[in-house]
Amino acid sequence: MSEHTVTAYDDELNVMAGRIAEMGGLAEKAFAEAVSALVSGDTELARQVIDQDRRLDALHQEVEESLIAMIVRRQPMGQDLREITAASRIANDLERVGDLAKNVAKRAIAIDNDIQNKKLAIGVEHMTELALGQLKKVLDAYTGRNAEAARQVQDADAEVDAIYTSLFRELLTYMMEDPRVITSCVHLLFCAKNIERIGDHATNIAENVFFMVTGERLPEDRNKVDETGAV
């Protein structure tokens, strides 16, 4: 393969990585804004999040099509093929993060007022900060091809899960104490679950970054269970 061809290929890979970074930026923004809409009761912002998900979906489709076109043209093997399959899976996870953010935005409209219970709002915001931090870190790990940073993201998912479990229990307690808050609390439960799943997608991305960089699989994440199953 000539030097020129290699350079053109590297350019293509860079363009692809740039698009995935753009998807990552949109997904992060949607997630942060959806939770902000939920906590503040800003239904206008929630509607914007819902509308903007189309851009992320369209970008995802473009990325998928370019990846297939690259495979057809380049017939990549080994590291190059890992690079492309990782990109495809990461794009898939980011599209799902966008969907989950959209779900939170829809619930923000359904609840239709701010979270009056400030303690609950703090729990949701704390969980969001952590999950958003995971998402940022793993996108940096992807851009910087940093396997060690990816491993750390996988490790830290347990924290997001722990907050989810405590929030779940707290919400159940409120519902038992005051039946009037049941409907709002159910919506919040679904929101919390969506946020926890955004953390899972950050972990998936971490596993793909690690594999892309090293060619090795990270050990399965710690026997992951939704501990609320045991409540």
Add this chain to the structure above:
Amino acid sequence: MSEHTVTAYDDELNVMAGRIAEMGGLAEKAFAEAVSALVSGDTELARQVIDQDRRLDALHQEVEESLIAMIVRRQPMGQDLREITAASRIANDLERVGDLAKNVAKRAIAIDNDIQNKKLAIGVEHMTELALGQLKKVLDAYTGRNAEAARQVQDADAEVDAIYTSLFRELLTYMMEDPRVITSCVHLLFCAKNIERIGDHATNIAENVFFMVTGERLPEDRNKVDETGAV
């Protein structure tokens, strides 16, 4: 391209379709058994469903790898490429159906007794029958390359959503009437949501089958909203 090559390629596509049918069979079985475990309180069956999800995941990974290998070898265009991308997306949806079934199975263990409220059990079973029917129909549409059948699956998703909405409202009512059932009802709510999402995956598959066969996109599904957002 020689006749021989075309035949070999067709064989490869058939093998692929066979594997996807196998994934479909596993996903259907997991879904049916998870709900059966939930309704009857059979935790042993629930554990089997959770264990068996690994087979579906492994099969998914095999399918993905073979699809990429086919693209590398065959450099498909037009219809052939549509066939391969559809297979990839359908495999993805079936893997997700398996995950959702596994989630239901985990909740079946968490609830740890049968659904004492028979009316609720009937609602869950009815919704499952419909969603399972959708999944079977769309897998037949894929195997039979039947665009019209795929369109019908897309149309019928509204029924699954309607049952979900009514089940959601019923569960909220029970929780308000009797705080002692709140924990079980929350698990059931999540189960119902998982089943509704299995219906969504059947719809996604329908859209991919339609595109694979006709090269045209089905119009977006009716302005889909989770109506429980409005409760």
